[in-house]
Amino acid sequence: MEREIVLEAKGITKRFPGVLANDNVNLTLYKGEILALLGENGAGKSTLMNIIYGLYHRDAGTIILKGREVNFASPREAIHNGIGMVHQHFQLIPVMTVAENVMLGSEVTRGYGLLDVEKAAKQVRELSRQYGLEVDPDALVEDLPVGIQQRVEIIKALYRKADILILDEPTAVLTPQEVRELFKIMRDLASQGVSIIFITHKLKEVLEVADRIVVMRNGHVVGETSPQESTESSLAAMMVGREVLLRVHKEPAKPGEVVLEVSGLTAYDDRGSKAIDGVSFKVRAGEVLGIAGVQGNGQTELVETLTGLRKPHNGRVTVKGKDLTGASPRKVTRAGTAHVPEDRQKYGMVAAYTVADNLVLNTYYAPPFSSSGMVNHKAIEEHARRLVKEFDIRTPSIFTSGGSLSGGNQQKMVVAREFGRKIDLLIAAQPTRGLDVGSIEFIHQRIIEERDAGVAVLLVSAELDEIMSLSDRIAVMYKGQIVATVDASKVTREQLGLLMAGVTEGVLEPEVTAVI
Amino acid sequence: MKSEPTPANRLVGIAKSILDVIAVPILAVITAVVIGSALMFAAGYDPILAYSGLADGAFGDARGIARSLLNMTPLVFAGLSVAFAFKGGLFNIGAEGQLFIGAITAAWVGFAFDLPPYIHMPLALLAGSLAGAFWGAMPGFLKAFTGAHEVITTIMFNFIAINLTSWLISAGGENMPPGPLSDPIGRQHALARTPNILDSAKLPVLVEAPGRDIHLGVVLALVVAAIIWFLVWRTTFGFELRMVGLNPSAARYAGVNVAMTTILTMAIAGGLAGMAGAVQTLGVNHRFESNQSIGYGFDSIAVALLGQTHPLGVVLAAFLFGSMNAGTTRMQRWSDVSSEIILVVQALILMFVAADQIIRYIYRIRPRRPEEVQQLSAGWGQR
Numbered sequence: 089m090e091r092e093i094v095l096e097a098k099g100i101t102k103r104f105p106g107v108l109a110n111d112n113v114n115l116t117l118y119k120g121e122i123l124a125l126l127g128e129n130g131a132g133k134s135t136l137m138n139i140i141y142g143l144y145h146r147d148a149g150t151i152i153l154k155g156r157e158v159n160f161a162s163p164r165e166a167i168h169n170g171i172g173m174v175h176q177h178f179q180l181i182p183v184m185t186v187a188e189n190v191m192l193g194s195e196v197t198r199g200y201g202l203l204d205v206e207k208a209a210k211q212v213r214e215l216s217r218q219y220g221l222e223v224d225p226d227a228l229v230e231d232l233p234v235g236i237q238q239r240v241e242i243i244k245a246l247y248r249k250a251d252i253l254i255l256d257e258p259t260a261v262l263t264p265q266e267v268r269e270l271f272k273i274m275r276d277l278a279s280q281g282v283s284i285i286f287i288t289h290k291l292k293e294v295l296e297v298a299d300r301i302v303v304m305r306n307g308h309v310v311g312e313t314s315p316q317e318s319t320e321s322s323l324a325a326m327m328v329g330r331e332v333l334l335r336v337h338k339e340p341a342k343p344g345e346v347v348l349e350v351s352g353l354t355a356y357d358d359r360g361s362k363a364i365d366g367v368s369f370k371v372r373a374g375e376v377l378g379i380a381g382v383q384g385n386g387q388t389e390l391v392e393t394l395t396g397l398r399k400p401h402n403g404r405v406t407v408k409g410k411d412l413t414g415a416s417p418r419k420v421t422r423a424g425t426a427h428v429p430e431d432r433q434k435y436g437m438v439a440a441y442t443v444a445d446n447l448v449l450n451t452y453y454a455p456p457f458s459s460s461g462m463v464n465h466k467a468i469e470e471h472a473r474r475l476v477k478e479f480d481i482r483t484p485s486i487f488t489s490g491g492s493l494s495g496g497n498q499q500k501m502v503v504a505r506e507f508g509r510k511i512d513l514l515i516a517a518q519p520t521r522g523l524d525v526g527s528i529e530f531i532h533q534r535i536i537e538e539r540d541a542g543v544a545v546l547l548v549s550a551e552l553d554e555i556m557s558l559s560d561r562i563a564v565m566y567k568g569q570i571v572a573t574v575d576a577s578k579v580t581r582e583q584l585g586l587l588m589a590g591v592t593e594g595v596l597e598p599e600v601t602a603v604i
Numbered sequence: 605m606k607s608e609p610t611p612a613n614r615l616v617g618i619a620k621s622i623l624d625v626i627a628v629p630i631l632a633v634i635t636a637v638v639i640g641s642a643l644m645f646a647a648g649y650d651p652i653l654a655y656s657g658l659a660d661g662a663f664g665d666a667r668g669i670a671r672s673l674l675n676m677t678p679l680v681f682a683g684l685s686v687a688f689a690f691k692g693g694l695f696n697i698g699a700e701g702q703l704f705i706g707a708i709t710a711a712w713v714g715f716a717f718d719l720p721p722y723i724h725m726p727l728a729l730l731a732g733s734l735a736g737a738f739w740g741a742m743p744g745f746l747k748a749f750t751g752a753h754e755v756i757t758t759i760m761f762n763f764i765a766i767n768l769t770s771w772l773i774s775a776g777g778e779n780m781p782p783g784p785l786s787d788p789i790g791r792q793h794a795l796a797r798t799p800n801i802l803d804s805a806k807l808p809v810l811v812e813a814p815g816r817d818i819h820l821g822v823v824l825a826l827v828v829a830a831i832i833w834f835l836v837w838r839t840t841f842g843f844e845l846r847m848v849g850l851n852p853s854a855a856r857y858a859g860v861n862v863a864m865t866t867i868l869t870m871a872i873a874g875g876l877a878g879m880a881g882a883v884q885t886l887g888v889n890h891r892f893e894s895n896q897s898i899g900y901g902f903d904s905i906a907v908a909l910l911g912q913t914h915p916l917g918v919v920l921a922a923f924l925f926g927s928m929n930a931g932t933t934r935m936q937r938w939s940d941v942s943s944e945i946i947l948v949v950q951a952l953i954l955m956f957v958a959a960d961q962i963i964r965y966i967y968r969i970r971p972r973r974p975e976e977v978q979q980l981s982a983g984w985g986q987r
Binding site: 105395396397416417418419421427429434435436437438439440441445449450452453458461462463 | 838839840841842843846847850851853854855856857858859861970
C-alpha cells in the first residue's frame with residue numbers, strides 16, 4: 089500500500105553534555121495516522137520532538153517535511169510549516185476567553201491594531217464543528233475543565249493550520265472518560281488527514297488508539313510494531329529491555345489495628361478556599377488505602393495536612409491513638425510516619441545536598457547522625473552506603489549531589505530514606521510520577537513489602553492503574569470530599585472513572601462498597 | 605552501581621571542585637585589573653607604575669602591611685556576616701547598619717563603665733556584637749512572620765541605624781540639645797563624636813607599628829572565620845541553615861523550624877557585623893565618630909561574593925580589598941593616578957563575580973548546573 093509520507097526524520101543525533109539523547113534516530117510519519125511514540129523518561133522522545141518542533145538543534149541528520157528538507161530555527165517556523173504541539177503543561181492564559189487564547193500570537197485585527205474577537209470566535213466555532221471539538225469560544229479558560237482546556241490547545245494548533253499534531257503525554261491530567269473523548273477526537277482528526285504523534289508511556293492507551301507504535305530506549309529507536317501484533321507486556325519489555333512485572337503480586341491484606349484515623353478533617357488551600365471538606369477515613373496496619381481522584385480535588389492538601397505541612401481548620405488526626413492534629417512535620421515523623429511527597433524536587437530533597445545528606449534529610453538531628461549539636465559525618469556516610477546498596481540507587485558516589493541523579497534514582501533516594509527507618513504509617517503521594525517502568529516496578533514492590541510488614545499505607549495517586557493494583561480499599565475524592573470507599577478487588581475502572589467525575593448515583597452495587 | 609572512587613580519584617575530584625569554585629573570582633580580579641590598566645593607559649598614565657605603587661603601599665614596608673591587615677579586619681567580620689546570611693538564603697544588605705550599632709554600643713560600654721581590663725574589653729566587644737545581633741534579628745523577624753523581604757528591610761534598618769547613631773553623638777546647636785552619647789569636650793568644637801573609651805576597654809596591641817598598632821582583632825577575625833566555617837559545615841544548626849537557604853520547602857518537610865532558623869541566621873549575621881564595628885571602635889578609633897566606618901558594611905557584600913561566601917574565601921577577599929585600600933595613597937603619589945581608580949577596579953571585580961556568566965563566557969568555563977546555583981536574592985513571590 090502506498091501511503092503519503094508527511095514527515096521523515098533520518099539519522100537524527102543529538103548530544104547533551106555527557107548524554108547521547110538521540111543516536112541516529114529514524115522516524116517516518118504517514119498522512120492521517122496516529123503514531124504512538126513510546127518510551128521511558130529519558131529515552132529521547134521529547135528530545136526528538138523538540139528537534140522536529142525547532143526547539144533544539146540537531147547535531148546530525150535530516151528532517152524532510154512533505155518532500156522538502158527543512159531546518160527550523162524556532163517553533164515559530166515549525167508552526168508556520170504546519171506542525172503543532174500540545175505540551176503537557178498547557179500554555180493558555182486563564183483570564184482570557186477561548187477565542188482570545190486561540191488567536192493569541194496571530195491575532196485577527198480590523199486594521200489600526202484593533203482586535204476582531206468576533207471573527208476569531210467564528211473561526212473557533214467552525215473548527216469545533218469540523219473536527220468535533222466542542223467548546224464555547226466565549227468561555228473563560230479558567231472556568232473550563234482540564235479536558236476542555238486541552239481541546240483549546242488542539243484548536244490553537246489547528247487554527248494555525250497544523251496538519252501534523254504532536255501531543256506530549258496528553259492523558260496525564262485527564263479522567264478515564266476524558267481520555268476516551270480525547271481518543272475519539274484524535275481518530276476524527278486522523279480521518280480528516282491530520283497526522284498525529286502521540287507521546288506516552290502508558291501501554292493501555294497505545295494499544296487502544298495508535299495505528300503504529302515506535303518504541304524508543306536510551307536514545308535509540310528499538311522497534312516498530314502495531315497494536316494488533318503486540319500486548320502490554322511485549323511493549324513493556326521493548327521499552328525496558330527486559331521482562332517486566334506489570335502487576336504487583338500480592339497476597340490478600342491482613343488488616344490489623346487502626347493506625348491512622350482521620351475524622352471530619354477540613355483545610356483550606358493557598359488561595360483560601362476549602363480544599364478538603366469533612367474528610368474521614370481509617371487506615372489499618374497491613375493494608376493499603378488508595379485515594380483516587382482527578383488531580384486538584386484536594387488530595388495534595390489532604391497529604392499536606394496529614395504530614396504537618398498545612399494547618400487543618402477542623403477535625404482530628406490520630407496515629408496509633410496519638411493525637412497529631414496540626415502537629416509539626418517533625419512531630420509527625422517522630423510518631424513513626426514516613427512521607428513520600430508528591431513533589432520530590434520541591435519537598436523531598438535538597439538538590440545541592442549530597443546523596444548522603446539527602447538520605448538523612450529528616451533524621452539528621454538524632455543519634456547516630458548527630459550528637460550534642462554536632463553532625464557525625466561518618467555515621468551519615470555509613471548509613472548512605474547501606475541504603476544506596478539496599479535500594480539500588482544508581483549514583484557515582486554517595487557524595488554526588490542529589491539533583492544530578494535521574495528522576496527514578498532521586499525517587500529511590502527519597503523512598504530509601506523514608507522506608508529505611510522503623511515506621512508504622514506510610515503516606516505516599518504520587519510515588520511513581522514521571523518514573524520509568526523499572527523504577528515503578530521496584531517502588532511498587534517495596535510498598536507492598538512495607539504493607540506485608542504491618543505498615544499502614546495511605547497511597548495517593550492520579551494513576552488509576554497504580555491505585556487499582558496496589559490498594560486493598562479505594563477512597564475516591566471529588567471536590568474535597570470522599571464520595572465513596574470501595575473494595576479494590578471488586579470495583580471496575582469504569583465505576584472509578586464515574587466516581588472520580590463526581591457521579592455517585594447508581595454507580596455502585598452495594599457489595600462493592602467497602603466498610604470504612 | 606559504580607565502585608567507590610579510589611582515594612586518588614577523590615583527591616582529583618576535590619581539587620577539581622575547588623578549582624571550579626575559585627576560577628571565577630581569580631579571573632574576575634585579573635580581568636578587572638586589566639581593564640583598570642586600560643583605563644589608566646587611555647588617560648595617559650602608566651599602569652605598571654600605578655600598580656607598583658599600590659603593591660608598595662600595601663606590602664612595601666611594615667607600616668603598609670599593618671595598614672593592609674587593619675583594613676582587612678572589619679571586612680572579614682562584615683564579609684562573614686553577609687556570607688553567613690547568604691548560606692541561610694538571606695541577602696543581608698544591612699551589615700552597614702549593624703556595624704554602626706555595634707560600634708556605638710561598644711563605644712558606650714567603653715567610656716561609660718570603669719571595669720578591670722579583663723572584664724571591660726570582652727564586655728564591650730560582646731555588647732557590640734549583641735547590639736548588632738539585635739539589629740540583624742529584627743529584619744529576620746519581619747521576614748519570618750510577615751514575609752517582608754530582608755533586602756528592603758535591611759536597607760531601611762541601615763538608614764535608621766546611621767541616623768540614630770548620628771543623633772546619639774550630635775554636638776547639638778543653639779536650640780538643639782546635644783545627643784546623649786556625645787563627647788562634652790567635642791561639643792565645644794561642634795564635633796560629633798563619643799568620648800574616648802577607657803584604656804581598659806581597648807583591644808590589646810599585638811605588634812606595635814607607628815600609628816598602626818596591630819590589635820587583637822586581627823587574630824580574632826581569623827578565629828571567628830574558623831568558627832563560622834565549623835558552624836556552617838559541622839553542626840546540626842549549619843545543616844538546617846544550609847537546607848533553609850537551598851530549599852526552604854524541603855527544610856519544612858524535614859521538620860526544620862524555618863522561621864526560627866531565619867531569625868537566628870540574621871541575628872548571627874548581625875552579631876558578626878556588630879563585631880566588625882566593635883573591633884574598629886575598641887582597636888582603632890577608640891571612640892565612635894559617625895564617619896569612621898562608612899562603607900565597610902557595603903564593601904563586605906563585595907567581599908562575601910568575591911569570597912564565594914566561604915569563610916576562607918572571605919578572609920582572602922577581605923585581605924585583597926584591605927590591601928588595595930591600603931596602597932591607594934602611595935599609588936597616587938607615585939603615578940598621579942587618582943585613588944578613585946581603585947574603586948572602579950573593585951566595582952569591576954564585584955560586577956564580574958556577580959555576573960559570572962561574563963567571566964565564564966570570556967574564559968570558556970562550563971556553566972554551573974542549576975542545582976549548584978543558589979540564587980542571590982529571589983524576586984517577589986518566588987519563595
